[in-house]
Amino acid sequence: MKKLIFACFAICLFATTPAFADSGNDGKYTNPLIVRSEIAGNDLEVIIANLNQASTYFTLIDLDRDREVYRDKIRKRNGYSYKLGMEKLKNGRYLLSVKKGDVVRQQVILISRNGMMCSDWK
Incomplete structure (x- = not known):
């Protein structure tokens, strides 16, 4: 019985550990977060968060x-x-950037006759 109670306690403790973890910034995000960047046909969809007004x-x-x-x-x-x-843009390389304060997030987009490719966000 003691082992069962200890096991249940340990599982609850480990399940809630991320809630108590230190994020290093006290919950105040300063960087713009690119939630999603996705190619949909000839369009590029980008969702940005953590702009804090x-x-x-x-x-x-x-x-x-x-x-x-x-x-x-x-x-x-x-x-x-x-x-x-993006369908009206000529073939070539494009730089997509999101700038908030001193922080800049960038992505390179390559458009060719074969389609569109995107780099990772830096």
């Missing part, structure tokens, strides 16, 4: 022609969703 910039730059293709400023939001139509 701060001004955040969302830009798409054509790296081959060195020009800005799209820019948007997100204000007074905690999260945001984009669906970018």
Whole structure:
């Protein structure tokens, strides 16, 4: 009986351990979090979270022609969703970036005649 009670106690303890873990930032996230970045046909869907009502910039730059293709400023939001139509863009490399304060998250997008590919977020 004592072993059963101890086993139940241990299971409960281990199951709740992540709730007590130290996140290192006291629950205050400062970095924009890219929740999802997904290719859907000729569109790119991006969901951003942890904006904390701060001004955040969302830009798409054509790296081959060195020009800005799209820019948007997100204000007074905690999260945001984009669906970018990429079908009218020329083949080449593009840099998608999300900037909040000093933090910049970036992803390279390659568009070719075979389709679209995305790098990991850095």
